[in-house]
Amino acid sequence: xxxxxxxxxxxxxxxxxxxxxxxxxxxxxxxLHAGHLSLIKKAKETCDKVVVSDFVNPIQFGPSEDFDKYxxxxxxxxxxxxxxxxxxxxxxxxxxxxxxxxxxxxxxxxYVCPPFFYVNTLCGKSRTGHFDGVCTVVLKLFNxxxxxxAFFGQKDAQQVIxxxxxxxxxxxxxxxxxxxxxxEDTGLALSSRNKYLSEDGKKDALVLSKILNNIxxxxxxxxxxxxxxxxTAYNFLTDKHxxxxxxxxxxxxxxxxxxxxxxxxxxxxxxxxxxxxxDNIYLE
Amino acid sequence: xxxxxxxxxxxxxxxxxxxxxxxxxxxxxxxLHAGHLSLIKKAKETCDKVVVSDFVNPIQFGPSEDFDKYxxxxxxxxxxxxxxxxxxxxxxxxxxxxxxxxxxxxxxxxYVCPPFFYVNTLCGKSRTGHFDGVCTVVLKLFNxxxxxxAFFGQKDAQQVIxxxxxxxxxxxxxxxxxxxxxxEDTGLALSSRNKYLSEDGKKDALVLSKILNNIxxxxxxxxxxxxxxxxTAYNFLTDKHxxxxxxxxxxxxxxxxxxxxxxxxxxxxxxxxxxxxxDNIYLE
Numbered sequence: 001x002x003x004x005x006x007x008x009x010x011x012x013x014x015x016x017x018x019x020x021x022x023x024x025x026x027x028x029x030x031x032l033h034a035g036h037l038s039l040i041k042k043a044k045e046t047c048d049k050v051v052v053s054d055f056v057n058p059i060q061f062g063p064s065e066d067f068d069k070y071x072x073x074x075x076x077x078x079x080x081x082x083x084x085x086x087x088x089x090x091x092x093x094x095x096x097x098x099x100x101x102x103x104x105x106x107x108x109x110x111y112v113c114p115p116f117f118y119v120n121t122l123c124g125k126s127r128t129g130h131f132d133g134v135c136t137v138v139l140k141l142f143n144x145x146x147x148x149x150a151f152f153g154q155k156d157a158q159q160v161i162x163x164x165x166x167x168x169x170x171x172x173x174x175x176x177x178x179x180x181x182x183x184e185d186t187g188l189a190l191s192s193r194n195k196y197l198s199e200d201g202k203k204d205a206l207v208l209s210k211i212l213n214n215i216x217x218x219x220x221x222x223x224x225x226x227x228x229x230x231x232t233a234y235n236f237l238t239d240k241h242x243x244x245x246x247x248x249x250x251x252x253x254x255x256x257x258x259x260x261x262x263x264x265x266x267x268x269x270x271x272x273x274x275x276x277x278x279d280n281i282y283l284e
Numbered sequence: 285x286x287x288x289x290x291x292x293x294x295x296x297x298x299x300x301x302x303x304x305x306x307x308x309x310x311x312x313x314x315x316l317h318a319g320h321l322s323l324i325k326k327a328k329e330t331c332d333k334v335v336v337s338d339f340v341n342p343i344q345f346g347p348s349e350d351f352d353k354y355x356x357x358x359x360x361x362x363x364x365x366x367x368x369x370x371x372x373x374x375x376x377x378x379x380x381x382x383x384x385x386x387x388x389x390x391x392x393x394x395y396v397c398p399p400f401f402y403v404n405t406l407c408g409k410s411r412t413g414h415f416d417g418v419c420t421v422v423l424k425l426f427n428x429x430x431x432x433x434a435f436f437g438q439k440d441a442q443q444v445i446x447x448x449x450x451x452x453x454x455x456x457x458x459x460x461x462x463x464x465x466x467x468e469d470t471g472l473a474l475s476s477r478n479k480y481l482s483e484d485g486k487k488d489a490l491v492l493s494k495i496l497n498n499i500x501x502x503x504x505x506x507x508x509x510x511x512x513x514x515x516t517a518y519n520f521l522t523d524k525h526x527x528x529x530x531x532x533x534x535x536x537x538x539x540x541x542x543x544x545x546x547x548x549x550x551x552x553x554x555x556x557x558x559x560x561x562x563d564n565i566y567l568e
Binding site: 006109111112113116117135143144146165166172173 | 391396398399423430450455457
């Protein structure tokens with residue numbers, strides 16, 4: 001069932017709660033791919049009822065980012081969700097969600113702001129205000145749907161860590177379920193932004209997972225020095241790659257390490273054909 | 285029943301919800317007086333079960349403010365609450381609420397940040413970060429207690445407006461009930477901080493309500509020019525009064541006005557014997 005209005009969703013949820021049914025939420029920005037479907041399948045296994053939100057959230061995009069051209073495929077999304085047995089696809093307008101609220105503006109909108117320490121690193125460094133926008137929309141969706149469980153992909157590793165931190169800090173009564181990255185057979189992590197890439201670009205994009213796999217394999221072979229592990233990346237890079245960051249940090253706190261250990265995660269962000277791609281891998 | 289742990293509260297609430305009972309929350313910082321009791325009475329009228337939180341919230345105090353000496357009277361509070369038929373007094377430790385979280389620090393804690401426009405005025409001007417701390421603790425309490433209704437006093441007018449805005453912006457599924465200011469027979473608005481005042485100080489403090497009543501009476505007599513209305517205050521002030529602000533703004537948006545109307549509210553903050561006192565009045 002496709003719903004556009006907050007009140008319609010609340011009505012439906014209220015009915016389910018009365019019947020004692022558990023609810024799972026899969027927050028998405030649409031352009032659904034097999035990565036999203038893995039979240040939906042997990043939600044179906046875990047909960048009686050599943051809500052997928054399908055909303056390109058304006059307040060998490062910076063002024064120079066791809067909000068306007070971000071892929072929007074609502075009809076296809078709804079079909080995919082119906083095939084998976086999703087109970088509600090919630091696709092609100094920006095006006096329904098924010099009224100007069102503006103892009104990345106804290107002048108007139110209440111924001112949820114994750115800790116500086118979690119934000120001022122990795123993706124947050126180049127995307128000022130991005131995680132404020134993410135946490136704000138996610139908390140709004142949590143309050144609208146009031147699910148017992150919410151499902152997020154490990155692909156956006158910093159995002160999951162920040163959302164778990166928000167849930168803990170604000171005592172949000174929801175359990176966060178993190179699902180593994182889904183990859184093409186080539187190793188490329190699925191992303192809605194892969195649609196921007198040419199066939200050549202997709203080949204160049206394989207470097208992200210290759211670098212990460214190589215770091216993991218070096219770690220397994222006994223190299224723990226973070227600088228040494230990071231240096232192994234240079235063998236893979238060409239002039240097709242515009243590297244933004246490559247970091248090895250604590251998988252729960254994002255703290256920088258000098259020595260990698262079994263709690264470490266390696267994360268990479270790199271532009272290929274001007275498309276910003278991210279990927280990550282647990283070293284354990 | 286006095287509870288100190290979040291999990292104990294959640295357990296109790298869960299049981300009530302199963303029985304279909306409605307829950308009201310009265311968030312306080314303790315040091316309960318007749319103003320708080322009026323909120324509790326209203327909650328008892330409105331809801332099946334009433335929770336009073338009693339917590340001096342460290343993150344809403346600035347470094348030079350009165351956190352350490354803020355009055356703490358838990359035993360008396362619990363007695364008062366029992367007399368009113370309160371079902372739970374929730375008095376957590378700072379550690380239970382924040383763990384490693386620090387005072388007014390957004391380095392390691394997720395914050396709820398009300399809009400700049402609502403914060404950078406009135407009390408927010410002199411109390412940097414205060415309303416971030418208020419919204420954060422209130423949202424935490426909302427998430428812990430999950431009440432249908434929450435009760436706030438009109439005494440802290442800017443606070444109520446900001447919390448209503450938060451509830452709207454973040455789609456919090458709770459109805460905010462605002463209750464009128466309770467005053468001594470002299471006109472002095474009840475406040476936990478009145479305890480700091482000497483007998484002479486309490487007399488000097490009457491000037492706040494006198495100024496506000498006079499403004500209202502001038503407005504009723506046809507004066508609408510905000511500057512003219514504010515000027516009437518000077519007749520009341522002596523060297524015992526250290527005025528912080530006197531403003532006439534929109535009662536819903538806090539917007540400044542040049543002409544007062546029936547949607548206006550007059551607000552005052554003034555120090556007497558170094559004690560910061562606030563008061564307000566609707567002009568209608």
